Amino acid sequence: MFSRCILAIFCFISFHAFSDTRLLLRGSILSADNAGTFQKNGASHQRFENNAVALSQAALAYNKVLSDDWQFHAVANGYSDGEQKLGVSQLYTQYRPLTPSTIKPEVKLGFFYPAISAENTDMGWLSPHFLSNSAINSWFGEELRTFGVEASLRQNGRQVRRDWSWKVVGSLFKGNDTTGTVLSWRGFALHDRQSLNNDRVKFTPIPGVVSEEGIGAWAWTDPFREIDTKIGYYAGVHLAHKRRSELRYYYYDNRANPLIFDPDRIYAWRTRFHALTLRHMRNRNVTFFGQALIGDTLMGENIVNNDFYAAYIAATYTHEAHQLSTRLDWYQVIDNDNTINDPNNSRGEAITVNYTYAMSSKIALSAEWQVNRGRQENLRFLNAASVSSEAFHENLLQLAVTYRID
Amino acid sequence: MNELMCGSCFFTPNICWFNRVAQNFNKRAVLAFIVMLAPFNALADNVTASITLLDAEQSPVKDGVVIFTPLFDLPSTETKNSEAESTPKTAIMNQINKQFAPHVLVVQKNTEVTFPNADNVFHHVYSFSPTKQFELKLYKEFTAEPLFFEQAGIVDIGCNIHDWMLGYIVIADSPYFVKTADDGNAGISLPAGKYSVEFWHPNAPNEKPFIESEVELTSDKSFTLTLTKVIASDDDFDDGFGDY
Numbered sequence: 210m211f212s213r214c215i216l217a218i219f220c221f222i223s224f225h226a227f228s229d230t231r232l233l234l235r236g237s238i239l240s241a242d243n244a245g246t247f248q249k250n251g252a253s254h255q256r257f258e259n260n261a262v263a264l265s266q267a268a269l270a271y272n273k274v275l276s277d278d279w280q281f282h283a284v285a286n287g288y289s290d291g292e293q294k295l296g297v298s299q300l301y302t303q304y305r306p307l308t309p310s311t312i313k314p315e316v317k318l319g320f321f322y323p324a325i326s327a328e329n330t331d332m333g334w335l336s337p338h339f340l341s342n343s344a345i346n347s348w349f350g351e352e353l354r355t356f357g358v359e360a361s362l363r364q365n366g367r368q369v370r371r372d373w374s375w376k377v378v379g380s381l382f383k384g385n386d387t388t389g390t391v392l393s394w395r396g397f398a399l400h401d402r403q404s405l406n407n408d409r410v411k412f413t414p415i416p417g418v419v420s421e422e423g424i425g426a427w428a429w430t431d432p433f434r435e436i437d438t439k440i441g442y443y444a445g446v447h448l449a450h451k452r453r454s455e456l457r458y459y460y461y462d463n464r465a466n467p468l469i470f471d472p473d474r475i476y477a478w479r480t481r482f483h484a485l486t487l488r489h490m491r492n493r494n495v496t497f498f499g500q501a502l503i504g505d506t507l508m509g510e511n512i513v514n515n516d517f518y519a520a521y522i523a524a525t526y527t528h529e530a531h532q533l534s535t536r537l538d539w540y541q542v543i544d545n546d547n548t549i550n551d552p553n554n555s556r557g558e559a560i561t562v563n564y565t566y567a568m569s570s571k572i573a574l575s576a577e578w579q580v581n582r583g584r585q586e587n588l589r590f591l592n593a594a595s596v597s598s599e600a601f602h603e604n605l606l607q608l609a610v611t612y613r614i615d
Numbered sequence: 616m617n618e619l620m621c622g623s624c625f626f627t628p629n630i631c632w633f634n635r636v637a638q639n640f641n642k643r644a645v646l647a648f649i650v651m652l653a654p655f656n657a658l659a660d661n662v663t664a665s666i667t668l669l670d671a672e673q674s675p676v677k678d679g680v681v682i683f684t685p686l687f688d689l690p691s692t693e694t695k696n697s698e699a700e701s702t703p704k705t706a707i708m709n710q711i712n713k714q715f716a717p718h719v720l721v722v723q724k725n726t727e728v729t730f731p732n733a734d735n736v737f738h739h740v741y742s743f744s745p746t747k748q749f750e751l752k753l754y755k756e757f758t759a760e761p762l763f764f765e766q767a768g769i770v771d772i773g774c775n776i777h778d779w780m781l782g783y784i785v786i787a788d789s790p791y792f793v794k795t796a797d798d799g800n801a802g803i804s805l806p807a808g809k810y811s812v813e814f815w816h817p818n819a820p821n822e823k824p825f826i827e828s829e830v831e832l833t834s835d836k837s838f839t840l841t842l843t844k845v846i847a848s849d850d851d852f853d854d855g856f857g858d859y
Contacts, residue, residue, distance in 0.1 A: 309743035365778035
């Protein structure tokens with residue numbers, strides 16, 4: 210039903226002038242490990258498994274100018290993997306009035322990402338540098354989306370003949386009550402599968418989590434489910450020096466009541482985090498960027514109580530049509546509760562190297578190699594035939610063709 | 616070669632005839648013709664004013680605008696030329712790679728400025744400057760109806776989608792104006808006489824680098840203007856963070 214609505218919306222808008230529609234299709238040939246992907250309740254942290262040919266991205270971004278001050282934005286995605294194959298990853302209206310003041314307001318209303326990421330700046334929240342996202346932004350893509358209102362004030366330094374620009378952001382939202390679930394029960398992962406509006410993220414069923422003797426939870430989460438009706442918030446500040454360097458700090462708190470669960474026995478998870486983002490353009494060829502994340506999540510009366518930390522640093526070198534990027538990721542989840550048979554400790558690191566050649570404005574070829582290794586305590590409960598210990602070591606090689614229609 | 620000739624025509628009254636000649640004669644004939652015309656140019660009593668603009672660290676500064684306003688009656692040929700140009704002149708303020716191109720556009724008043732959008736993204740161009748207020752929705756690869764700038768002054772233009780986009784249109788009363796190039800230099804041929812001079816730069820709008828506000832141009836003259844501040848290039852553009 211929802212898919213039909215999306216289709217109807219795009220048919221409707223295609224007849225209207227003054228709109229902007231972009232399409233991105235990405236086909237990948239990939240060689241992943243044999244372990245089953247978390248998307249099929251497997252123990253691997255990878256999006257795909259074995260050797261595969263996949264339509265890894267199909268994104269349609271639509272922007273319509275509604276009036277002088279209002280715009281409408283939507284991103285529809287199609288996937289061959291995961292639970293929801295077709296849906297929207299963003300849908301919001303944006304109020305950006307023309308004002309003579311140098312301090313300018315903006316309001317967003319709808320379903321969208323907080324503007325935390327330094328790497329997901331391409332259309333449809335994709336990365337222009339990598340095929341797979343960092344651990345932090347893979348998690349954001351899976352479990353972080355807010356349905357609410359965001360208001361901001363900004364001042365561009367160039368307009369007032371200063372080197373510094375700033376923006377302050379605040380948001381109230383609902384529908385992000387289960388955030389933290391996959392971090393706790395699967396741990397961080399690195400991939401580019403964004404959850405869609407009504408999506409479900411599966412993970413491997415840890416006996417102590419899914420059994421009735423244990424927590425009795427499902428081996429999946431609905432990341433955008435509203436459970437306790439409480440309103441969450443986030444606040445952020447951006448500070449930029451010219452167009453060379455930018456810092457962003459966000460604090461997020463979904464203010465969920467961790468004692469409340471819905472008729473499906475899905476708990477609200479109280480999740481809070483600080484996120485710091487840096488980006489620096491060394492020169493026209495070289496850009497450095499990175500993010501750090503510190504947070505915690507609580508479910509039930511100390512049933513699950515975890516701290517989580519993650520960071521990455523990345524560099525990208527661009528020369529004409531060639532782009533070489535590399536990224537180092539670190540991540541950790543620390544279990545603070547005493548729930549027996551649900552140890553959530555995990556940690557790991559990953560290296561990702563990407564080479565992209567832009568054949569034209571429409572077609573790009575990419576090759577990406579990634580090694581992700583670490584330890585995850587709850588893997589010891591799984592069948593030793595498929596996973597022998599708490600350690601994991603995952604390799605992924607992808608060759609991708611990206612086709613754009615602007 | 617023809618392009619060169621057309622360029623020289625800009626300062627030469629007999630423009631149409633000259634161009635016809637250029638199209639019909641071979642290069643050698645045209646060169647000979649230029650030599651023949653040289654004495655007539657001398658009769659017009661034009662002089663060349665050369666400008667070199669430096670900042671406080673002696674680095675060349677681009678986009679400095681100098682307007683020469685004649686304090687005398689223009690020669691009849693010049694007046695005639697001005698009258699012939701009473702139909703609106705045209706200029707272009709493009710949008711390329713989320714930047715206004717040029718960053719500073721200098722036009723004489725009563726000029727029509729066209730705003731093409733060479734980008735494949737939407738730009739919402741606006742001005743709240745008292746000299747000219749407007750807003751233009753420039754969809755990708757779209758050119759709006761030109762705007763007529765009938766009042767002298769400075770118009771700051773911005774884009775409501777891309778805050779970093781900022782440009783300026785300087786509208787001069789006088790037909791004699793220059794803008795310094797990347798190397799800080801600019802030159803103009805103009806009738807000999809006394810002029811008032813005005814200077815403007817987007818990052819040094821209040822600077823007055825001319826010692827006198829009036830200059831007497833009786834022969835070719837060079838001006839080296841030095842600003843009291845350092846003008847750092849603000850062209851750096853990293854769109855890695857997207858539009859916000």
